[in-house]
Amino acid sequence: xxxxxxxxxxxxxxxxxxxxxxxxxxxxxxxxxxxxxxxxxxxxxxxxxxxxxxxxxxxxxxxxxxxxxxxxxxxxxxxxxxxxxxxxxxxxxxxxxxxxxxxxxxxxxxxxxx
Amino acid sequence: xxxxxxxxxxxxxxxxxxxxxxxxxxxxxxxxxxxxxxxxxxxxxxxxxxxxxxxxxxxxxxxxxxxxxxxxxxxxxxxxxxxxxxxxxxxxxxxxxxxxxxxxxxxxx
Numbered sequence: 721x722x723x724x725x726x727x728x729x730x731x732x733x734x735x736x737x738x739x740x741x742x743x744x745x746x747x748x749x750x751x752x753x754x755x756x757x758x759x760x761x762x763x764x765x766x767x768x769x770x771x772x773x774x775x776x777x778x779x780x781x782x783x784x785x786x787x788x789x790x791x792x793x794x795x796x797x798x799x800x801x802x803x804x805x806x807x808x809x810x811x812x813x814x815x816x817x818x819x820x821x822x823x824x825x826x827x828x829x830x831x832x833x834x
Numbered sequence: 835x836x837x838x839x840x841x842x843x844x845x846x847x848x849x850x851x852x853x854x855x856x857x858x859x860x861x862x863x864x865x866x867x868x869x870x871x872x873x874x875x876x877x878x879x880x881x882x883x884x885x886x887x888x889x890x891x892x893x894x895x896x897x898x899x900x901x902x903x904x905x906x907x908x909x910x911x912x913x914x915x916x917x918x919x920x921x922x923x924x925x926x927x928x929x930x931x932x933x934x935x936x937x938x939x940x941x942x943x
Contacts, residue, residue, distance in 0.1 A: 751929070761936075762934065762936045763922070763933045765932070768930060812876060823867060823931055824879065825879075826876060828876045
């Protein structure tokens, strides 16, 4: 299995500010994803983090609001920009290794915007 | 666009009885995942189903996949309190996972 370290685990932020979430994997993985889970809801894919190039965003999510970096095969960041209370959610990093078909999740970042 | 539906959304189970969660998906998919999520926690992988007719079992949980019907089931045998959690299915299509709505299971005595 892949061990994923996601930081911070939780944060309380002021509206209008930005927060960067980090995702570190203990081995090289092919694919990295960022999800949002709003309270009591399922997981919604924000984007696929592409190594060395711009992320691929899902409908309803834009780069200006959720800039993503992936400088190498084991690390990615998601920034939640210009936050509002509606951004209060759990943000989860996920990785896939195509060779074994498993999809693993980080511990999640619980974000509260006040 | 792939859509994944689960039912029921909520299931109140009596200890010792059997139950089934259903997961339907709208487009051909070659991988179906089941996850468990406890309150305030991340997702724990339960099963990955890769082919038509695949069946996997772990303890009181058994998952199966019918790709022709685009249906996966998660069967719970003799429910116990420890199984109380939210269960998600997710289908792999177009290089990404799409999640179902989730089923919240609550086991009562």
